[in-house]
Amino acid sequence: MPDVARQHDGARQPLIEARGLHRWYGSGRSLLARRPPLRAVDGVDLVVYPGEIVGLIGESGCGKSTLGRLLVRLEAPTAGTIAFAGRDITHLRGRRLRALRRQIQVIFQNPFETFDPRYRLRQALYDPLRIHGLPDAERRIAEVMERAGLPVDRYLDRYPRELSGGQLQRAAIARAMLVEPRFVVADEPVSMLDVSVRAEVLNFLLDLRAQRQTAFLFITHDLALARHVCDRIAVMYLGRIVEEGPAELLTSAPRHPYTRALLASVPDPDAGTAASPALRGEPPSPAALGTGCRFAGRCPLASEACRRVEPVLEPAAPGHRVACHFPWEEQRTP
Amino acid sequence: MTRDLAAPEAGGRPPAAAEPVLEIRGLRVSYDAPTGRVQAVAGLDLVLRPGDSVGLVGESGSGKSTVALAVMGLLPAGGRVDAGQVRLLGRDLTTLPEHELRAVRWRQAAMVFQKAMSAFSPVHRLADHFVDVWRAHRPERGRRARSLALERARVLLEAVGLRPDALWAYPHTLSGGMLQRALIALALVHQPRLLILDEATTALDVVTQAQVLSEVARLQREFDLTTLVISHDIGVVAALCRRVAVLYAGHLVEEGPVQQVLEAPRHPYTAALVRAFPRLRGPRRRLESIPGTLPDLTRPPQGCVFADRCPRAAGACREGPPPVEHSGGRMVRCRFPLGGDAGA
Numbered sequence: 001m002p003d004v005a006r007q008h009d010g011a012r013q014p015l016i017e018a019r020g021l022h023r024w025y026g027s028g029r030s031l032l033a034r035r036p037p038l039r040a041v042d043g044v045d046l047v048v049y050p051g052e053i054v055g056l057i058g059e060s061g062c063g064k065s066t067l068g069r070l071l072v073r074l075e076a077p078t079a080g081t082i083a084f085a086g087r088d089i090t091h092l093r094g095r096r097l098r099a100l101r102r103q104i105q106v107i108f109q110n111p112f113e114t115f116d117p118r119y120r121l122r123q124a125l126y127d128p129l130r131i132h133g134l135p136d137a138e139r140r141i142a143e144v145m146e147r148a149g150l151p152v153d154r155y156l157d158r159y160p161r162e163l164s165g166g167q168l169q170r171a172a173i174a175r176a177m178l179v180e181p182r183f184v185v186a187d188e189p190v191s192m193l194d195v196s197v198r199a200e201v202l203n204f205l206l207d208l209r210a211q212r213q214t215a216f217l218f219i220t221h222d223l224a225l226a227r228h229v230c231d232r233i234a235v236m237y238l239g240r241i242v243e244e245g246p247a248e249l250l251t252s253a254p255r256h257p258y259t260r261a262l263l264a265s266v267p268d269p270d271a272g273t274a275a276s277p278a279l280r281g282e283p284p285s286p287a288a289l290g291t292g293c294r295f296a297g298r299c300p301l302a303s304e305a306c307r308r309v310e311p312v313l314e315p316a317a318p319g320h321r322v323a324c325h326f327p328w329e330e331q332r333t334p
Numbered sequence: 335m336t337r338d339l340a341a342p343e344a345g346g347r348p349p350a351a352a353e354p355v356l357e358i359r360g361l362r363v364s365y366d367a368p369t370g371r372v373q374a375v376a377g378l379d380l381v382l383r384p385g386d387s388v389g390l391v392g393e394s395g396s397g398k399s400t401v402a403l404a405v406m407g408l409l410p411a412g413g414r415v416d417a418g419q420v421r422l423l424g425r426d427l428t429t430l431p432e433h434e435l436r437a438v439r440w441r442q443a444a445m446v447f448q449k450a451m452s453a454f455s456p457v458h459r460l461a462d463h464f465v466d467v468w469r470a471h472r473p474e475r476g477r478r479a480r481s482l483a484l485e486r487a488r489v490l491l492e493a494v495g496l497r498p499d500a501l502w503a504y505p506h507t508l509s510g511g512m513l514q515r516a517l518i519a520l521a522l523v524h525q526p527r528l529l530i531l532d533e534a535t536t537a538l539d540v541v542t543q544a545q546v547l548s549e550v551a552r553l554q555r556e557f558d559l560t561t562l563v564i565s566h567d568i569g570v571v572a573a574l575c576r577r578v579a580v581l582y583a584g585h586l587v588e589e590g591p592v593q594q595v596l597e598a599p600r601h602p603y604t605a606a607l608v609r610a611f612p613r614l615r616g617p618r619r620r621l622e623s624i625p626g627t628l629p630d631l632t633r634p635p636q637g638c639v640f641a642d643r644c645p646r647a648a649g650a651c652r653e654g655p656p657p658v659e660h661s662g663g664r665m666v667r668c669r670f671p672l673g674g675d676a677g678a
Binding site: 056059060164165194195196197198199200202203206221222223224225227228229248249250261262264265266267268269270271273274275276277278279280282291 | 354393394467510511539540541542543544545547548550551566567568569570571572573574592593596599606607608610611612613614615618619621622623624625627
């Protein structure tokens with residue numbers, strides 16, 4: 001797994017490359033007053049290489065799901081570009097966009113909302129193949145369902161409600177993988193599932209990556225989970241990526257004070273007491289951003305400079321970037 | 335006292351002789367289902383002494399929320415207590431009529447649920463909720479009731495890290511974390527002896543959860559609370575509890591001091607659950623699942639409920655209920671517990 005991350009500096013071509021991506025909502029005026037837009041995604045550069053699993057971490061409202069929706073072209077960016085395999089797809093429409101949908105798939109959190117409760121799995125699985133005009137439907141479905149641990153003779157004629165959450169989520173992944181996409185956005189794919197079945201869903205996903213070199217953007221709020229699943233992790237705060245690096249490095253030696261706070265907040269089964277909270281307060285509204293670093297208001301290290309000048313993502317170590325005027329390690333004392 | 339599950343070595347524990355705050359004995363609860371009755375809780379024993387904090391962990395369908403609802407007398411239609419006792423401060427709640435149960439709720443036992451947003455009325459300010467709860471159990475009326483209630487509310491809001499002027503806010507203007515805090519404050523209005531937290535921080539972001547957990551840990555000390563924490567997250571239980579009880583398919587399979595159980599689980603299910611939980615430290619590894627599914631609880635198996643998913647199961651496990659072993663403040667319900675040979 002980690003070797004994928006190491007190859008980046010070479011000449012490999014990114015599969016997905018987002019540059020200066022913005023998505024603002026409600027810009028302009030409301031009925032009564034001019035209101036500032038809600039800046040859900042506010043200047044994101046992100047690259048995903050073939051066969052790579054990139055974790056996108058952040059709290060509710062940080063813009064991580066919006067970013068995922070932009071990358072699969074479910075929403076159009078306010079500004080910025082998205083390239084897929086070197087080709088600009090920011091403004092694709094019509095037939096070309098439909099063709100792209102075969103290459104880029106998405107998996108959502110709740111499998112019971114993914115499937116139409118009125119149709120058996122058979123129908124739900126045949127549809128994408130028919131839409132994309134792919135031959136050998138029987139064989140493809142049997143193959144991918146077998147790998148999902150849902151043999152067709154037992155599961156194909158079932159309705160969604162006749163499967164458990166874990167089984168249905170594996171069926172959702174199976175359906176997404178049927179058309180052999182090269183890039184998949186998985187938005188909190190296991191957060192509704194019991195701990196005991198999460199692994200079977202995630203390992204299914206990891207096996208597919210190993211076999212087909214599928215790349216994933218894995219959106220989650222769970223850092224411990226991301227550490228075990230992802231090659232690289234990007235941490236998002238109020239519409240921007242504040243730190244990005246190899247999963248192991250980012251979780252063992254985080255540089256951004258926000259990443260450090262996130263890590264310190266995860267309840268540790270081995271610690272045995274409630275940690276003292278790493279941060280006070282809650283993030284400000286993404287509709288009320290001032291100048292300077294957007295984390296400055298909650299940051300224990302913030303100085304005057306932080307409130308004036310917004311830091312940009314800069315290399316801190318090979319493959320590790322951080323947007324902070326005072327990244328950790330440069331501090332003498334913790 | 336027939337037996338005592340309290341760990342003598344856990345620091346600061348009151349003497350075992352102290353009258354339990356909550357004593358559950360042989361509790362059986364079932365629900366109506368189209369295919370028969372579902373045995374949700376199958377003979378549960380659990381004792382919480384004053385100042386105790388016990389985490390009840392288990393997955394969906396394990397029966398952990400049913401236990402909480404049975405304690406509060408809040409089982410939904412179709413659910414009923416088939417056998418056993420739930421003694422709160424010595425009084426069996428399973429036989430109390432509804433009007434007497436009402437006197438118990440809020441005053442002796444209070445419960446905080448997961449979804450704070452649906453616990454508050456959207457058209458009333460927080461202040462009105464505090465006044466309502468106050469009046470329900472106090473003799474004062476009119477302005478006097480209101481001013482006493484608000485006085486208490488201000489103290490409690492500060493105790494959970496909210497500003498007293500949150501009283502004048504409507505629920506929809508507050509964040510999820512603030513609402514969850516307000517709900518905890520509301521539960522403490524009448525100084526209950528027992529506080530039940532049912533996935534009370536599950537819907538919160540990790541940073542907010544850490545804030546609320548540390549506040550609850552402080553409240554446990556300051557208000558001398560006895561707490562039952564229901565969670566699927568062993569990290570949350572480790573943060574708030576001294577003891578943990580592991581529930582599987584309606585049966586307690588293991589119980590003991592949190593750190594001991596998590597570090598050296600004795601029941602194969604506990605061991606699998608702990609392994610499935612991803613950690614921030616230690617080696618990165620392929621995550622492990624627990625193959626299989628819960629047994630059909632309309633026809634509970636004759637033998638051990640975990641046998642079908644258990645790597646250690648043998649023929650004997652399927653024939654009859656597993657033996658219960660008590661030692662060193664720990665309980666395990668298993669024929670072949672882990673660490674048994676070493677004399678644990």
